[in-house]
Amino acid sequence: MSAIRIDEVLEKLQGLPALSSILEELLESFEEENISIPRLVEKIGKDQGLSSKVLRVANSSFYGFSSKIGSIRQAVVVLGFDSVRSIAVASGIIGTLSGLDSRAFWEHGSGTGSCARAIANRVGLNQEVAFAAGLLHDIGKLVLEMHFTREFGRALEYARREDCEMIQAEREVLGVDHCLVGHAIAARWKFPWTMQVAIRDHHHPDGEALTDVVHVANALCHALAIGNSGYDFVPEISHAAWQRLGLDFAWLKDCFAEVSKRRFPVSSGKE
Numbered sequence: 648m649s650a651i652r653i654d655e656v657l658e659k660l661q662g663l664p665a666l667s668s669i670l671e672e673l674l675e676s677f678e679e680e681n682i683s684i685p686r687l688v689e690k691i692g693k694d695q696g697l698s699s700k701v702l703r704v705a706n707s708s709f710y711g712f713s714s715k716i717g718s719i720r721q722a723v724v725v726l727g728f729d730s731v732r733s734i735a736v737a738s739g740i741i742g743t744l745s746g747l748d749s750r751a752f753w754e755h756g757s758g759t760g761s762c763a764r765a766i767a768n769r770v771g772l773n774q775e776v777a778f779a780a781g782l783l784h785d786i787g788k789l790v791l792e793m794h795f796t797r798e799f800g801r802a803l804e805y806a807r808r809e810d811c812e813m814i815q816a817e818r819e820v821l822g823v824d825h826c827l828v829g830h831a832i833a834a835r836w837k838f839p840w841t842m843q844v845a846i847r848d849h850h851h852p853d854g855e856a857l858t859d860v861v862h863v864a865n866a867l868c869h870a871l872a873i874g875n876s877g878y879d880f881v882p883e884i885s886h887a888a889w890q891r892l893g894l895d896f897a898w899l900k901d902c903f904a905e906v907s908k909r910r911f912p913v914s915s916g917k918e
Contacts, residue, residue, distance in 0.1 A: 650821060659794040666740070667739065669691060672687060677779075677842070687732070688731075697739050701722060701731060701734050702718075705725075705734065733776075752785070755873060759868040760864075763780060765905055766894070780846065784865060787828030788825040788828075813825070813880070826848070827847065829847065830843055845857045848862075856892075859891050863885075863889060869882060873906075
């Protein structure tokens with residue numbers, strides 16, 4: 648059974664579509680302290696495809712407003728710029744990868760993002776950065792499944808047969824794993840550095856706060872059975888990450904109830 652070489656994966660990544668200029672700017676703005684919010688709002692509003700996706704989410708049951716939000720400017724007034732930015736980034740990237748259509752995959756990402764947002768709120772981190780990192784944490788799986796379908800299928804079968812984590816199965820069968828591939832995608836698309844690290848290390852957190860958040864959120868999402876990122880194994884939560892975040896089981900019950908009730912709406916990216 649031949650392994651996949653990392654240079655083969657990197658070659659396939661060259662064929663990924665480039666992100667639009669507004670998505671690149673929005674991603675960069677996560678790490679900027681002095682950003683021109685009016686300018687970015689105007690740019691989102693002028694991108695008809697992106698603005699329609701944002702407004703569809705803003706008017707969904709996820710936010711539960713009784714009156715309709717009719718413009719990006721109004722969405723910013725009602726939801727705040729940080730929320731509108733995270734909606735735009737999430738919707739735009741899902742749309743960019745619309746050829747990789749897996750609703751269950753995006754539902755798992757959505758659930759992980761919602762868990763990450765709840766944890767970030769609890770520990771005082773940026774909730775929208777946490778949401779975006781949670782949504783996209785498994786992005787490497789999409790590319791592996793698309794470009795190495797048979798090999799990825801064998802890894803999936805191995806994970807089911809051995810009842811192990813998917814990352815272990817990928818390493819055994821493929822020789823690479825979705826975390827490394829996801830990190831390569833995130834680097835190519837110039838995601839914020841902390842988000843790149845969270846995607847790379849979310850199965851083995853080593854102290855980065857956002858990585859700890861995504862690691863715990865991913866496990867909680869599997870426990871809640873939200874979506875399906877390819878298998879039903881519930882990964883073990885790192886005790887060190889749990890301790891670093893200062894979480895407790897009393898809070899966990901409230902988190903489960905909130906995330907089960909309200910999850911970010913997803914689609915395949917197709918209009």
